[in-house]
Amino acid sequence: MFKILNQEDRARRGVLSTVHGEIQTPVFMNVGTCAAIKGGISSNDLYDVNCQVELSNTYHLHLRPSDKVIYNMGGLHKFMNFNKPILTDSGGFQVFSLAAIRKIKEEGVYFASHIDGSRIFMGPEESMQIQSNLASTIAMAFDECIENPAEYEYTKMSSERTIRWLYRCKEEMDRLNNLPTTINKKQMLFGINQGSTYDDIRIYNMKQIAKLDLDGYAIGGLAVGDTVEQMYHTIDVVEPFMPINKPRYLMGVGTPVNIIEAVSRGVDFFDCVMPSRNGRHGTLFTSKGIISVLNEKYKEDKSPIDENCNCPACRFYSKGYIRHLFKAKEMLGMRLGVLHNLYFYNNLMKEIREAIETNTFNEYKKEKIEVLGKRI
RNA sequence: GGGAGAAUUCCCGAGCGGCCAAAGGGGGCAGACUGUAAAUCUGUUGCAUUAGCUUCGGUGGUCCGAAUCCACCUUCUCCCA
Numbered sequence: 001m002f003k004i005l006n007q008e009d010r011a012r013r014g015v016l017s018t019v020h021g022e023i024q025t026p027v028f029m030n031v032g033t034c035a036a037i038k039g040g041i042s043s044n045d046l047y048d049v050n051c052q053v054e055l056s057n058t059y060h061l062h063l064r065p066s067d068k069v070i071y072n073m074g075g076l077h078k079f080m081n082f083n084k085p086i087l088t089d090s091g092g093f094q095v096f097s098l099a100a101i102r103k104i105k106e107e108g109v110y111f112a113s114h115i116d117g118s119r120i121f122m123g124p125e126e127s128m129q130i131q132s133n134l135a136s137t138i139a140m141a142f143d144e145c146i147e148n149p150a151e152y153e154y155t156k157m158s159s160e161r162t163i164r165w166l167y168r169c170k171e172e173m174d175r176l177n178n179l180p181t182t183i184n185k186k187q188m189l190f191g192i193n194q195g196s197t198y199d200d201i202r203i204y205n206m207k208q209i210a211k212l213d214l215d216g217y218a219i220g221g222l223a224v225g226d227t228v229e230q231m232y233h234t235i236d237v238v239e240p241f242m243p244i245n246k247p248r249y250l251m252g253v254g255t256p257v258n259i260i261e262a263v264s265r266g267v268d269f270f271d272c273v274m275p276s277r278n279g280r281h282g283t284l285f286t287s288k289g290i291i292s293v294l295n296e297k298y299k300e301d302k303s304p305i306d307e308n309c310n311c312p313a314c315r316f317y318s319k320g321y322i323r324h325l326f327k328a329k330e331m332l333g334m335r336l337g338v339l340h341n342l343y344f345y346n347n348l349m350k351e352i353r354e355a356i357e358t359n360t361f362n363e364y365k366k367e368k369i370e371v372l373g374k375r376i
Numbered sequence: 377g378g379g380a381g382a383a384u385u386c387c388c389g390a391g392c393g394g395c396c397a398a399a400g401g402g403g404g405c406a407g408a409c410u411g412u413a414a415a416u417c418u419g420u421u422g423c424a425u426u427a428g429c430u431u432c433g434g435u436g437g438u439c440c441g442a443a444u445c446c447a448c449c450u451u452c453u454c455c456c457a
Binding site: 029031032033034038039040055057060087089090092093094096097098100101114115140143145192218220221222223224231249250251252253254255258270271272273274276277278280281283292294295296326327329331333334 | 404405406407408409410411412413414415416
């Protein structure tokens with residue numbers, strides 16, 4: 001299933017085979033929560049920005065249009081007409097992000113819908129059932145993502161509950177994959193490590209979930225209030241306990257620099273709303289650093305966002321024009337911003353892969369870390 | 377021709393004697409954004425920035441003190457002819 005092709009120190013170059021095709025890792029998954037990348041990006045555009053994996057959300061799609069509708073439409077791939085791998089997040093992150101409108105119990109989480117306030121319940125079984133209906137390539141375990149900093153005792157209790165939830169997820173996923181009515185009977189399941197910034201909880205948690213023979217393992221609960229140093233430290237602490245022959249996924253991360261740092265620590269999968277959200281807001285990633293095309297200095301700038309970029313925005317349009325689109329609140333501005341950022345992220349991953357293949361990743365890292373995080 | 381009302385900082389618009397460099401929008405400028413309740417949020421927006429200086433159509437006046445009161449002028453809107 002997952003094969004490591006090359007390795008340079010802890011950085012891995014691998015390939016994950018799925019029913020929807022191969023995923024070359026390290027990979028960045030492009031976040032389209034509601035079965036669309038925000039900013040007017042179609043699944044067809046995703047091919048143009050070299051997206052390998054699209055990511056959608058269980059909670060959001062359950063509420064609207066409902067997993068039943070998507071099941072009846074033939075699953076997410078047919079629904080959004082995307083034929084590459086799709087990962088669905090479990091709704092666990094919403095336990096964190098919708099904190100004001102939910103209650104957590106052993107059986108699962110009671111939410112008030114952010115759309116109409118109606119009461120909804122989601123536990124491990126419900127999350128698996130919904131994701132099975134969505135028929136994504138990879139389903140994520142239903143977890144509780146805790147905000148940092150967190151109390152030790154609460155973290156311990158919560159992450160142990162998340163382990164129990166994972167066992168229930170695994171059992172339910174096995175059952176669903178054997179149902180004749182299931183669209184994707186080879187749906188993969190990734191488990192999620194939690195434990196906030198407490199090394200002992202993280203390690204205990206990782207050891208427990210590694211016992212299940214899952215298709216991949218994620219590190220969750222990072223970049224949610226912790227410092228960047230704490231995040232790197234936690235990866236360093238947990239990574240040695242992650243199965244080497246399974247993909248590792250750092251959830252919700254991050255900046256280009258975060259990604260390079262995490263790859264060097266043995267992480268294979270990433271996802272983040274940053275390229276799409278920042279793209280919508282005019283903050284764009286370039287090979288020379290980060291820019292805001294909204295800045296006045298680009299008013300009459302005839303050059304593309306990035307001279308070295310071959311994305312649909314950079315091939316045809318100038319910064320001056322794109323700035324105008326943002327200022328005029330023309331939808332095309334956001335669209336071009338997001339296309340550029342996604343292309344940049346997917347290309348960054350390609351460069352990382354090539355660097356590991358040619359055993360030059362350490363140099364690549366050294367060189368890029370200086371530049372990519374800089375605001376210019 | 378007669379009558380009524382209005383002119384505020386880039387724009388709209390509040391203020392109607394001191395607590396006003398002047399509310400609130402918009403626009404401008406800058407920043408934030410990490411498993412998306414985010415086409416969102418925050419800061420800033422007269423000049424100098426320490427004191428201070430110059431603003432509320434214009435000119436003059438009342439008052440310790442005026443964007444606010446009075447007189448005239450200018451422009452605009454509405455009503456009656």
